[in-house]
Amino acid sequence: MSSVDTQLEELKAEIKSELPADISVSDVTYEGPELVIYTRDPKRFARNGDLVRDLAGKLRKRITVRPDPVALSPPERARDRILEVIPEEAGVTDLDFHEDTGEVVIQADKPGVVIGRNGETLREITREVGWTPEVVRTPPIESSTVSNVRDFLKQEREDRRQILERVGRQIHREELANEQWVRITMLGSCREVGRSSFILSTAETRVLVDCGEKPGTGEPPYMDIPEALGAGANSLDAVILTHAHLDHSALIPLLYKHGYDGPVYTTEPTRDLMGLLQLDYLDVERTEGRSPPYDPEMVREAIKHAIPIEYGDVTDIAPDVKLTLHNAGHALGSAIAHFHIGDGLYNVAFSGDVHYGETRLFDGAVNDFPRVETLVLESTYGGRNDYQTDQEDSERKLVEAINETHDRGGTVVVPTSAVGRAQELMLVLEEAMREGEIPSMPVHLDGMIWEATAVHTTYPEYLRSDLRDRIFGEEDNPFLADAFSQFDGDDDERREIVERDPAIVLAPAEMVTGGPITSWLRHAGPDPNSRLVFVDYQAQGTLGRRIENGLEEVPIDDGVGRSESIRLEADVDTFDGFSGHADRQGLENFVKTMNPRPEKILCVDGDERAVQDLSSGLYHEYHLRTFTPKNLETFRFR
Incomplete structure (x- = not known):
């Protein structure tokens, strides 16, 4: 028997000694950093919300409790009872049962309502049906990335479980080194x-x-x-x-x-x-x-x-x-x-x-x-x-630059990272249009910016609380403002947008190292009515840094594998208060x-x-x- 198996047997015995006699422990194993306890009595576990917390504190491990298959209600019956237990305002959109682990994945608009105060609703679900609930959020903006990741991990559950068990044994292996450094x-x-x-x-x-x-x-x-x-x-x-x-x-x-x-x-x-x-x-x-x-x-x-x-x-x-x-x-x-x-x-x-x-x-x-x-x-x-202007000052300067460019009929092109700066700018633009500080105009989101924004709305708990509340609001999600549109056209459509009415474009890559921004630069760069605005750090050696430093003849890929030069006639600004x-x-x-x-x-x-x-x-x-x-x-x- 390996040292990990011996350790698990000892943990199983200790867990049994700590639990009430009427709660069984059929198996104990590691999955990644977590200790997983399998029991035929998940409902009894759920009746006492302190059991898992007390065990985790005593063993100094993260613990997950899972039911043995024999303890589970049939999925059809469990589905109906779960939907009765969860308040309707939670907005449950899907239930997915996994009999191999005894878990039911609950997808809902408001996961907090599913969880309940101090996890009480989750415990009630287990008390009623035996299944262990896992809660995920329904993205307010449909995200193919989130859907694909969730579907892929569901498809790979068995492989993933084996990976986690292997990782868990590696984490908890016996230390062999005799020295410390x-x-x-x-x-x-x-x-x-x-x-x-x-x-x-x-x-x-x-x-x-x-x-x-x-x-x-x-x-x-x-x-x-x-x-x-x-x-x-x-x-x-x-x-x-x-x-x-x-x-x-x-x-x-x-x-x-x-x-x-x-x-x-x-x-x-x-x-x-x-x-x-x-x-x-x-x-x-x-x-x-x-x-x-x-x-x-x-x-x-x-x-x-x-x-x-x-x-x-x-x-x-x-x-x-x-x-x-x-x-x-x-x-x-x-x-x-x-x-x-x-x-x-x-x-x-x-x-x-x-x-x-x-x-x-x-x-x-x-x-x-x-x-x-x-x-x-x-x-x-x-x-x-390297002292940046504060964000409020940078926002004021950006608003002024947009108004100037709008008045002369130009396009404001912002090379920006799709993750982070783009969403920060979207919030600035949404508020400025809502407050009348800049005219309403189209804001084209090129590349993966819209998809990255959808991922942001899937995980609002990682955002500021006031923004989180707005995302949950049915009418007040700032990322769904009418001005924003996903651009998925070709090079000719980019040229037409630049030649049409005033507009704002957010496009990766932020350092002009490739991606959609090069196409926008080809069309807007020679236009003296347009403006190129940098809001991200431009690393040494990148085209973005060279433009910041005054480059006028800009090499651009022509879209079919050849390079050409354009003369940069558009204004160039850097507003560094938006940096991450x-x-x-x-x-x-x-x-x-x-x-x-x-x-x-x-x-x-x-x-x-x-x-x-x-x-x-x-x-x-x-x-x-x-x-x-x-x-x-x-x-x-x-």
Whole structure:
């Protein structure tokens, strides 16, 4: 018998000793980080809402209780009774029964009503029918991404269950190492923006944090070294994804192409957006004549292996590593990854990309942790003079620019990331039109922006509370304003829109590195009545940065594989208050108010000037030990 089997037998005996005698325990197993208890008496479990909570506290594990098939009411009878128990205002749209696990997935417009106060309605469902309810939200805007992910995971339930059981046994395996140490190896994003990727190693465990590409070049991280894939893809115990943007997520499917078969820990919306952005990335690679680094099947593998965790949940991911994700304020589901290593040995936090102040979409980044000895901190706007105008001022300037362009009959074209900035701008434009600050005009959402917006409305619990309430309102969802329309036309239709009445266009990619924006630039760029507005960071070497710096002859792909140059006659503006990144002051405030303040800070994900300026400033201002790593450097902390 393996050490894990022995451990499970001991846990089963301990659980039985803690439960009332009339509650049976037929099996105990691990599924990922969770301990799953199977019982023939789910209704008795449900009568006492404290049983699971008390067990979880005593065993210090996340626990799920599932019924044995013999305890289940027939699905037809259970369906009727469940619909009687759930209040009608919940808006149940689907019930899906899974007899292999005894779970019923309830899809509803208002999941909170299904759950009930302190989970009482869920317990009543189990008391009545024996099934374990799982609740998901019906998207207010139909999302093919969310539907496809849910359908795919349903189709792959058996494979996924086997994956989770394997991962669970790996997490709870016996520790073999006789020594203790902590190392971080830099695989990318050091003294540069993009291709974020790091290896967190202990004597027992190896974890990869992010695996992105470099905007403008497509360069991958240094994955072939012994610390990473050089030792074999399955030398990795886990992958952590802080958020879905391609400079952090693009190459995660490549790991599965190389033989990785382990978990990706992230938030649920990041999982969905990851798939959306990666599939679009493959389309862009093919459209622009490049060979994609992996095929769509690897994207599906990454989704199948994803283990979603919620903000604040402490999760075992290895025998000696616990992970907690916290809101980073940067994009939907974006997270700061906090690692607790060993039995109080060391604590490391990776910021991912952060925005410290609140925005129209999100609350600001969390910086309150039990312990952090080392912080790996993004430095995109870490330069000495990288102070953004506040968002209110940027919104005022944007409104002025739109009005000027409208009055002369031009088109406002905004290159923007489909995830995050586009939705922020939609909220600004919706309010400005509603309040009469700008005339009503069409707002064309190109590329995947509409689909990304639909994903945002599926997960309103990750948005600010006031926006969440508006999304739930039947008449007040700002993303459904009449001005917004999904653009799915061709190049000729883009030209016609530019030549017609005034309009606003939001289109990826934000750094003008490909995608629909190049077509809009071809048509609007030579028009002196139109305007190009940057609201996202423009990395060194990208066409967006060169235009910001005054480039007038702009190379554009002609849409059939050839390159041409256009003379840029349109006005060019940059309004940086919309950025999803904290500026220099925001980064300093994030560190200054951090509780507890870290002993060491590694400044990454910024160009050389930015990381050095931020490192020097934090050292002199707060007397912290700061570093500006180079790619392939390794830091040992214990």
